[in-house]
Amino acid sequence: MPPISAVIIAKDEEERLPDALRSVAFCDEVLVVDAGSSDRTQELARAAGARVLVHAPWPGYVAQRNYASDCASHDWVLAVDADERVTPALRAEIETLRDRGLPHAGYRIPRAAHYLGRFIRGTDWYPDPQLRLYDRRRGRWQGALVHESVRVDGPVGRLRGDLEHYTYRDVSHHLQTIDRYTTLWAEQAYLEGRRAGALTAAFTCGWAFFRNYVLKGGFLLGSAGFTVSTLNAYYTFAKMAKLAERARAAATRE
Secondary structure (H helix, E strand, O other): OOOEEEEEEEOOOOOOHHHHHHHOOOOOEEEEEEOOOOOOHHHHHHHOOOEEEEOOOOOOHHHHHHHHHHHOOOOEEEEOOOOEEEOHHHHHHHHHHHHOOOOOOEEEEOEEEEEOOEEEOOHHHOOOOEEEEEEOOOEEEEOOOOOOEEEEOOOEEEOOOOEEEEOOOOHHHHHHHHHHHHHHHHHHHHHOOOOOOHHHHHHHHHHHHHHHHHHOOHHHHHHHHHHHHHHHHHHHHHHHHHHHHHHHHHHHHO
16 A cells, blocks of 8 residues: 655645645645745644645746655655645545555545636536646656646556645736736747648637537536636637737847
C-alpha cells in the first residue's frame, strides 16, 4: 500500500488554505511549499499538521511544482492547489486505489469549478481532467509560461470523483485573470512561431462561444453558463488579438 504525499504550493493563501488542508488530511503526508507569504499561510499550515518549506523568490509554476514534488517524503504525489478541495467521493476512490497498490503511473481527476454561486459542470470547464495523482519517479511537471501539467511515463488512469476548484471571486477577478493569462499565452505562442490575424481572432471567438454554450451545455446552466461561455469566447479572442499585436509590433521594429 504505497504512501501518498499531498503537496500544495501557496503564497498568501490564509483564507483558502485551511479547507484545502482538511480535504487532504487522509494522505500520509501533507507538504506546503510557500513562496514567501506575508500573511498567516505558513502558521496555519503548521497548525494543521503540514510540513512547511519556504522556496522563494517565486521561480515559476513548473519549477515550483517540481521542487515541491522532489521535496515530498513519498513517491506518490497528490498535487492540490490552495483553492481546490478533494471531495469525499474522490478521497474514497483514492483510498481504494491505494489499497490496490496504485497500478497506473498517474491518474487524471475531473475538476469542477465553483463560480457565480454554483458548480459549473458543462462548457469547456468540465470535466477539465487534471493529472494530479502520480508517481514522481515516472512523472514531472512540464510547460512554459502558462498551463503547466504533469507528464508521466506509463499508463494513466481516470478517476470519477471531482476535485472542486474555488476559482474566481467574481467577474472582475475573472477578467483580471484572463488579461494576465492571455498575455502570457500570446508571448509563448509568438516565441513558438505561431501567428494570428483579425479574422482568426473573430472566427475562433465565435466558435468558442458556440462550442461552450451549445455543444457543451452552457445553456443548461442558466446565467452562469452564459457568462462562462461568453468569457471563454472573450479569452479566445483576447489571446489571438494579443498574438496579432505582437506580430505587428515586431514587424514595425524590423
